[in-house]
Amino acid sequence: MFGYVKPAVGDLLVKHHELYKAVYCGLCHSVSSAVSPLMTSSLSYDFVFLALVRASLLGERFEIGKERCAVHPMKKRPSAASKSGDSLDFSAKAGFILTAYKIFDDINDRDQPFFKKLFLFPTAAFCRAKLRRIKKKDPLISSLSDFVDSRISSLSLMESSDCASLDKLCAVSGDILSEIFSFGLEGNEKLIASEIGSFVGRFIYTADAADDLSKDERHGSFNPLLNKYGSVTDAFSAFEDIDTAQSIYISRIDAAVSLLPRDSEYLPIIENITSLGLSSVFGNIIKKYEKQLSKPKGLNT
Numbered sequence: 001m002f003g004y005v006k007p008a009v010g011d012l013l014v015k016h017h018e019l020y021k022a023v024y025c026g027l028c029h030s031v032s033s034a035v036s037p038l039m040t041s042s043l044s045y046d047f048v049f050l051a052l053v054r055a056s057l058l059g060e061r062f063e064i065g066k067e068r069c070a071v072h073p074m075k076k077r078p079s080a081a082s083k084s085g086d087s088l089d090f091s092a093k094a095g096f097i098l099t100a101y102k103i104f105d106d107i108n109d110r111d112q113p114f115f116k117k118l119f120l121f122p123t124a125a126f127c128r129a130k131l132r133r134i135k136k137k138d139p140l141i142s143s144l145s146d147f148v149d150s151r152i153s154s155l156s157l158m159e160s161s162d163c164a165s166l167d168k169l170c171a172v173s174g175d176i177l178s179e180i181f182s183f184g185l186e187g188n189e190k191l192i193a194s195e196i197g198s199f200v201g202r203f204i205y206t207a208d209a210a211d212d213l214s215k216d217e218r219h220g221s222f223n224p225l226l227n228k229y230g231s232v233t234d235a236f237s238a239f240e241d242i243d244t245a246q247s248i249y250i251s252r253i254d255a256a257v258s259l260l261p262r263d264s265e266y267l268p269i270i271e272n273i274t275s276l277g278l279s280s281v282f283g284n285i286i287k288k289y290e291k292q293l294s295k296p297k298g299l300n301t
Contacts, residue, residue, distance in 0.1 A: 002098070004207045005200060006045035007269060008276035016268050018078065022064050023088075023266075024048050026080030029067060030092035036130055037070065039096055046204070047095035049273055050181060051087045053196055056264035057189040060085035093134060094180045097145050100127035101152045108156065144183050151176045164227035166209065166242075170202040177201030188259075195256035199249045203278060206246055210239070211285050214292065236289045246282050250274065 009017060027048055031040050055062065062080035069077075082088045103124050107117050135142035155172045163169060174197070181197025182190045209225050213232045216223035225242075229235040253274045260267055 002044035002046050002102075002204070004046065004204050004211075004278070004281050005049045005273060006277050006281065007273045008280050011276050012269065012272055016272070019064075019080075019265070020048065020269050022078040023051060023062060023080045025067065025069070025077055026062060026082075027051055027088050027091055027095075028069065028071075029079055029081075030088040031096065032069075034089050034092045035096045035134070036126075038126070039099070039130075040070075042099045043095065046200075047091045049200075049270070050094065051091035052266040052270050053181060053193060053260070054090065054185075055082075055085065055087040056260045056266050056270065057185065057193055058085050058087065059261065059264075060087050061265070062088070090184075093138075093141055094144070094183070096127075096134070097131070097141075097148050098176075098180070100124075100131050101148055103127055105152055105156050140184065144180065147179055148176055151179075159222045159224075162222065162227055164224055166206065166224045166228065166245075169209075169224055170205045173205035174198040174201035177204070192256050192259050196253055199252040199256075203246060203249045203253070203282075206242065206249070207282055207285060210235075210242060210282070211288075213289070232289070233293060236293055239286055239289070243282065243286065247279070250278050253278070 007017075007020060012020065024043075024045075028040050028043050031043055054060070060082065061084060063083050064078050064080055066076035067079040068075070080088065103120055104127070107120050107124055131145065135145055151172055155169065155176075158169055158172065177197035177200050178194045179197070181200070182194035185193050209223055212221075212223060213225060213235055215221070217226055217232050225235040225238075226232075229238055254271075257267075257270055257274050260270065264270075
């Protein structure tokens with residue numbers, strides 16, 4: 001359910017795109033140092049957005065240096081580093097926590113194929129060990145981990161009960177990201193971050209449900225849209241309503257983003273993501289089903 005919060009690159013100035021890539025690279029290095037080099041492959045765009053929002057609220061400025069990594073060993077690339085705050089380190093740990101509990105949830109998911117669960121067991125064992133170490137070292141992160149655990153368990157219970165209310169499921173997803181975005185902040189900064197996280201969580205859950213419609217129908221897996229509408233074709237007929245809901249979520253995110261400090265150098269990237277990137281991502285999901293359902297019967301993939 002990750003990877004839906006990303007910029008509309010074609011509408012970014014070159015300098016802002018380069019800065020975004022440097023923050024992504026810096027976050028990857030933070031995952032490597034704060035969690036494990038083995039977890040860098042789990043990094044998603046969503047947590048770059050988290051780091052940018054928190055850095056803006058905290059008045060944090062990243063220093064851009066050049067680093068090599070396992071993916072790009074031959075040439076150093078621009079990479080952001082936190083010198084006056086912990087936005088990258090926190091985002092790395094928060095991303096790992098969400099990834100770990102998603103893996104644990106997948107193993108317990110009745111709809112997951114047995115062989116996929118077998119593949120996940122070693123990864124889950126590794127994540128459990130890392131999670132224990134991180135929680136032991138940082139009591140605050142431990143409390144965040146426990147919160148995420150409880151809310152993902154609630155979400156899993158609702159899904160296993162075949163909940164057809166997308167609103168209720170989205171609310172839980174919103175609660176999780178609201179807590180993560182605002183964790184450790186105070187006052188107005190906490191309120192702004194909480195609002196952004198809440199509606200980003202709702203957007204992500206809805207986008208994921210829509211994106212996975214065909215796959216979930218094919219495998220007989222839970223999907224609230226299939227539960228409500230019965231089939232991919234019938235769910236697609238309701239995409240106009242779903243798109244309207246997504247637009248409302250985006251407008252709430254934009255309203256909260258407008259309250260971020262105007263002098264933040266990361267604001268143009270954040271505004272690009274929320275005002276253009278999110279709608280582009282969901283628009284591409286709609287186009288995917290328009291193309292799929294326009295094919296002659298028997299040619300859908």
